[in-house]
Amino acid sequence: xxxxxxxxxxxxxxxxxxxxxxxxxxxxxxxxxxxxxxxxxxxxxxxxxxxxxxxxxxxxxxxxxxxxxxxxxxxxxxxxxxxxxxxxxxxxxxxxxxxxxxxxxxxxxxxxxxxxxxxxxxxxxxxxxxxxxxxxxxxxxxxxxxxxxxxxxxxxxxxxxxxxxxxxxxxxxxxxxxxxxxxxxxxxxxxxxxxxxxxxxxxxxxxxxxxxxxxxxxxxxxxxxxxxxxxxxxxxxxxxxxxxxxxxxxxxxxxxxxxxxxxxxxxxxxxxxxxxxxxxxxxxxxxxxxxxxxxxxxxxxxxxxxxxxxxxxxxxxxxxxxxxxxxxxxxxxxxxxx
Amino acid sequence: xxxxxxxxxxxxxxxxxxxxxxxxxxxxxxxxxxxxxxxxxxxxxxxxxxxxxxxxxxxxxxxxxxxxxxxxxxxxxxxxxxxxxxxxxxxxxxxxxxxxxxxxxxxxxxxxxxxxxxxxxxxxxxxxxxxxxxxxxxxxxxxxxxxxxxxxxxxxxxxxxxxxxxxxxxxxxxxxxxxxxxxxxxxxxxxxxxxxxxxxxxxxxxxxxxxxxxxxxxxxxxxxxxxxxxxxxxxxxxxxxxxxxxxxxxxxxxxxxxxxxxxxxxxxxxxxxxxxxxxxxxxxxxxxxxxxxxxxxxxxxxxxxxxxxxxxxxxxxxxxxxxxxxxxxxxxxxxxxx
DNA sequence: GCCGGCACTCCCGTCCGGTGAGTGCCAGAG
DNA sequence: CTCTGGCACTCACCGGACGGGAGTGCCGGC
Numbered sequence: 001x002x003x004x005x006x007x008x009x010x011x012x013x014x015x016x017x018x019x020x021x022x023x024x025x026x027x028x029x030x031x032x033x034x035x036x037x038x039x040x041x042x043x044x045x046x047x048x049x050x051x052x053x054x055x056x057x058x059x060x061x062x063x064x065x066x067x068x069x070x071x072x073x074x075x076x077x078x079x080x081x082x083x084x085x086x087x088x089x090x091x092x093x094x095x096x097x098x099x100x101x102x103x104x105x106x107x108x109x110x111x112x113x114x115x116x117x118x119x120x121x122x123x124x125x126x127x128x129x130x131x132x133x134x135x136x137x138x139x140x141x142x143x144x145x146x147x148x149x150x151x152x153x154x155x156x157x158x159x160x161x162x163x164x165x166x167x168x169x170x171x172x173x174x175x176x177x178x179x180x181x182x183x184x185x186x187x188x189x190x191x192x193x194x195x196x197x198x199x200x201x202x203x204x205x206x207x208x209x210x211x212x213x214x215x216x217x218x219x220x221x222x223x224x225x226x227x228x229x230x231x232x233x234x235x236x237x238x239x240x241x242x243x244x245x246x247x248x249x250x251x252x253x254x255x256x257x258x259x260x261x262x263x264x265x266x267x268x269x270x271x272x273x274x275x276x277x278x279x280x281x282x283x284x285x286x287x288x289x290x291x292x293x294x295x296x297x298x299x300x301x302x303x304x305x306x307x308x309x310x311x312x313x314x315x316x317x318x319x320x321x322x323x324x325x326x327x328x329x330x331x332x333x334x335x336x337x338x
Numbered sequence: 339x340x341x342x343x344x345x346x347x348x349x350x351x352x353x354x355x356x357x358x359x360x361x362x363x364x365x366x367x368x369x370x371x372x373x374x375x376x377x378x379x380x381x382x383x384x385x386x387x388x389x390x391x392x393x394x395x396x397x398x399x400x401x402x403x404x405x406x407x408x409x410x411x412x413x414x415x416x417x418x419x420x421x422x423x424x425x426x427x428x429x430x431x432x433x434x435x436x437x438x439x440x441x442x443x444x445x446x447x448x449x450x451x452x453x454x455x456x457x458x459x460x461x462x463x464x465x466x467x468x469x470x471x472x473x474x475x476x477x478x479x480x481x482x483x484x485x486x487x488x489x490x491x492x493x494x495x496x497x498x499x500x501x502x503x504x505x506x507x508x509x510x511x512x513x514x515x516x517x518x519x520x521x522x523x524x525x526x527x528x529x530x531x532x533x534x535x536x537x538x539x540x541x542x543x544x545x546x547x548x549x550x551x552x553x554x555x556x557x558x559x560x561x562x563x564x565x566x567x568x569x570x571x572x573x574x575x576x577x578x579x580x581x582x583x584x585x586x587x588x589x590x591x592x593x594x595x596x597x598x599x600x601x602x603x604x605x606x607x608x609x610x611x612x613x614x615x616x617x618x619x620x621x622x623x624x625x626x627x628x629x630x631x632x633x634x635x636x637x638x639x640x641x642x643x644x645x646x647x648x649x650x651x652x653x654x655x656x657x658x659x660x661x662x663x664x665x666x667x668x669x670x671x672x673x674x675x676x
Numbered sequence: 677g678c679c680g681g682c683a684c685t686c687c688c689g690t691c692c693g694g695t696g697a698g699t700g701c702c703a704g705a706g
Numbered sequence: 707c708t709c710t711g712g713c714a715c716t717c718a719c720c721g722g723a724c725g726g727g728a729g730t731g732c733c734g735g736c
Binding site: 038039041 | 681
Binding site for chain 2: 101103134135137139141147149151157159160229233234235236238239249250253254256257
């Protein structure tokens with residue numbers, strides 16, 4: 001087990017390295033943090049920390065740099081989430097409050113998070129899987145063509161055009177619309193399949209095929225859209241990444257364009273607990289030199305989606321975590337008010 | 339006026355420089371292109387071209403590099419748009435054909451364009467201003483709360499929640515919905531204000547306020563959404579930009595995140611004519627070292643939106659222009675079929 | 677267990693000198 | 707007037723040499 005002072009040394013190393021981006025040596029450490037011991041002692045501690053794999057030297061006779069394991073320990077044991085200032089919180093709130101619709105909320109959240117953390121922000125659209133149906137609308141576009149519009153309680157709208165096997169009359173369509181809404185409005189998505197199961201039976205034989213098509217499309221939409229969309233922003237902050245550019249940045253940009261990768265990344269994050277994935281802890285190849293800080297947010301008690309930031313492993317964890325947590329909270333509040 | 343051979347020399351310089359990214363000298367030129375004259379002659383021509391401002395030397399005793407003006411001339415006079423191969427065209431078509439909805443079409447277009455050109459692709463969502471109303475739907479969420487859903491002929495859906503000044507009954511709402519659709523379904527957006535102008539008068543006094551709210555929101559949606567959304571992709575290709583990284587790439591990434599900037603950029607492009615903006619021809623500060631190739635696309639005869647790519651001024655203009663043109667055409671076709 | 681001192685390691689910036697690609701200019705041939 | 711070969715010149719670039727400096731490990735004393 002590491003002594004208290006060694007942990008302090010590790011903490012100091014992380015803090016300095018995050019600040020300067022340069023390997024930190026024993027002398028500089030004792031000067032900047034009042035550790036009350038001499039550089040020589042710190043050197044011994046550093047040797048021990050290196051032995052344990054918490055820090056490393058880029059090359060002999062250079063300062064030390066934290067390893068992924070070092071950051072891990074720092075995040076788990078040594079760092080407190082840094083709360084935002086009152087002014088910042090107020091700014092967040094008022095910025096988010098002036099959003100006009102869901103797209104705007106998400107867009108603003110992304111920009112906010114990117115600006116606060118000066119890193120790349122990723123925000124998932126509120127999920128359909130947890131949410132409920134507010135309304136289903138059916139419109140006849142042509143005799144045998146129907147448009148299905150699904151509206152969720154989070155304010156999201158999905159639409160699909162359906163080619164029907166047979167023409168359907170206005171009356172039957174209105175009937176279907178009414179019955180459908182009576183059954184599933186206000187219900188969870190997961191409940192929908194069960195609730196509409198026997199619906200076709202109550203229709204005339206001639207309309208039954210069409211009803212089945214509509215229901216099939218509805219269920220498909222629910223499933224398909226459970227895989228969410230997301231918005232990213234602040235990619236310009238990647239330029240602050242490091243010096244050896246193309247090599248570092250390229251795979252990150254590529255990963256960021258792969259929605260699937262990002263969704264998986266966010267999916268692995270905890271809902272109420274903030275999750276920090278450091279360097280190689282990230283499964284994806286291109287993100288092994290980044291850390292991801294993510295958390296769920298939601299309107300009310302339950303998390304409906306995730307948001308987070310992607311940045312270099314050498315990031316200001318307390319600050320980033322503070323910003324992510326605060327933004328998640330406020331977005332949740334805003335959504336709940338809508 | 340420049341002699342024919344000098345133009346050929348300029349063309350050769352552009353081609354070589356685009357290929358190698360290195361200043362091109364007189365000897366290399368005569369070797370790679372059979373100009374049938376000696377390096378010395380070429381040198382004289384290059385001196386003339388430099389005099390006229392078409393090419394420049396990064397420093398004395400280095401090869402020449404085209405200037406913005408040089409690229410301009412190249413694009414205007416010396417280059418033919420390079421058509422895509424049959425196989426490429428088929429691939430484009432089948433890739434776009436399997437899109438399921440509008441979002442998917444735009445998403446696929448962006449990916450396609452980014453991949454074909456190996457640059458950053460920008461695609462604007464089909465505009466509402468040129469398009470027509472397919473259907474307006476009104477849903478009572480609560481006694482004094484109505485949701486407005488607007489569906490366009492391009493398959494786009496916009497929704498707004500309206501807080502009404504007074505409760506409105508189901509019947510009145512259905513009435514309003516019916517009359518509204520009767521008047522504006524199939525009409526151009528620009529016509530809508532005129533068409534709904536006198537609608538409130540035909541309602542009872544108690545509902546009139548609500549009707550006015552609804553109409554106001556509808557018109558607002560039309561105006562607001564005329565400023566379009568867009569999708570970008572292929573940002574990872576920015577890493578192939580050059581060597582002096584952070585400096586070059588940062589402003590570009592920033593510009594790409596500013597929807598306003600991009601929209602303005604695309605807005606300046608011609609509708610049916612492909613537009614190429616080279617280097618400093620771009621008004622925006624951050625894009626002075628990039629070129630933008632853009633063109634309108636549309637379902638049928640009229641362009642409803644723009645698409646294009648952003649890349650270094652040193653880009654393969656014929657190839658890029660070919661890809662942009664081809665993609666725009668096919669997207670137009672796909673949209674027309676929907 | 678802590679500390680001062682010391683020798684050692686290497687990165688990094690700087691300063692050459694050589695090399696080579698490229699240029700401008702000139703004089704001569706077509 | 708245009709093209710061409712020749713020639714001197716200019717720099718960017720590369721590699722090696724070199725010193726300074728920050729950092730380390732280790733040792734012996736408190």
